[in-house]
Amino acid sequence: MAASENSSRDLGEFSKQINLDSVRDALIRQEDSIIFSLIERAQHPYNAPAYGNLAYGTSLVEFFVKEAEALHAKAGRYHNPEEVPFFPEDLPLSLIPPYIFPPVLHPAASSVNISKKIWDVYFKELLPLFTSNGDDGKYAPTLASDLICLQALSRRIHYGKFVAEVKFRDAPQDYSTHIHTKDKDALMKMLTFERVEEMVKKRVEKKAKVFGQQVTIEDKCGEVDYKVDPSVVSHMYGEWIMPLTKLVEVEYLLRRLD
Numbered sequence: 001m002a003a004s005e006n007s008s009r010d011l012g013e014f015s016k017q018i019n020l021d022s023v024r025d026a027l028i029r030q031e032d033s034i035i036f037s038l039i040e041r042a043q044h045p046y047n048a049p050a051y052g053n054l055a056y057g058t059s060l061v062e063f064f065v066k067e068a069e070a071l072h073a074k075a076g077r078y079h080n081p082e083e084v085p086f087f088p089e090d091l092p093l094s095l096i097p098p099y100i101f102p103p104v105l106h107p108a109a110s111s112v113n114i115s116k117k118i119w120d121v122y123f124k125e126l127l128p129l130f131t132s133n134g135d136d137g138k139y140a141p142t143l144a145s146d147l148i149c150l151q152a153l154s155r156r157i158h159y160g161k162f163v164a165e166v167k168f169r170d171a172p173q174d175y176s177t178h179i180h181t182k183d184k185d186a187l188m189k190m191l192t193f194e195r196v197e198e199m200v201k202k203r204v205e206k207k208a209k210v211f212g213q214q215v216t217i218e219d220k221c222g223e224v225d226y227k228v229d230p231s232v233v234s235h236m237y238g239e240w241i242m243p244l245t246k247l248v249e250v251e252y253l254l255r256r257l258d
């Protein structure tokens with residue numbers, strides 16, 4: 001749909017329809033993208049030379065992601081408030097007319113960007129957990145897979161802005177008290193649902209089992225070999241993906257009354 005086709009009435013309606021169930025549904029859907037992206041990346045070993053510094057001070061991965069983001073920016077990817085670039089500096093302008101996204105978030109949302117943290121966590125913590133040691137020399141497909149992983153993780157984690165927005169709308173008075181006093185711990189406590197987090201960890205483990213099985217025509221008995229260890233996926237969610245989503249939620253809420 002072209003920009004001119006989304007009427008302001010439709011945009012307003014959408015903004016009102018979003019609720020905790022719908023944002024949680026979006027997070028559940030994004031689990032599929034994350035798990036498939038990990039499975040794709042796990043086809044290759046760690047491939048350290050893709051991440052080391054090149055002679056002129058950058059790495060192959062940095063070059064690859066910057067160039068890809070420049071192309072995506074020209075195609076309008078970052079008009080979408082769900083998409084946050086890793087290298088926002090010097091991105092080219094979009095060549096296509098902007099699609100007008102429903103104005104769900106507070107304008108200060110655009111200043112919430114934890115891409116650098118996500119980048120560090122992905123390369124230092126996550127990648128070594130789900131790739132084997134070694135170097136197959138196939139750096140182009142490796143980096144293409146890294147890009148998809150990074151984008152899926154970033155979209156999920158920054159989606160915390162939408163989650164925080166619906167939580168704020170559901171209890172504006174309670175959140176405002178802690179926002180005024182900048183009480184990060186109280187905000188973190190208010191937005192945390194341990195029971196939901198346990199469900200997320202169990203579900204992603206199950207999805208990793210279903211999506212990561214070798215499918216054969218004959219039924220096989222015995223040990224199943226998974227493409228990515230399902231318990232590692234659950235661990236990643238518990239240790240990094242959900243905590244970073246909550247960090248985004250807190251950062252967004254702190255700016256919600258600006």
Ligand SMILES: O=C(O)C(=O)C[C@]1(C(=O)O)C=C[C@@H](O)C=C1
Pocket residue numbers: 024027163191192193194196197200241242243245246249
């Ligand atoms: O579902 C929520 O309420 C969220 O805030 C999302 C999320 C998550 O990252 O999955 C984060 C915090 C909650 O404790 C539970 C789950």
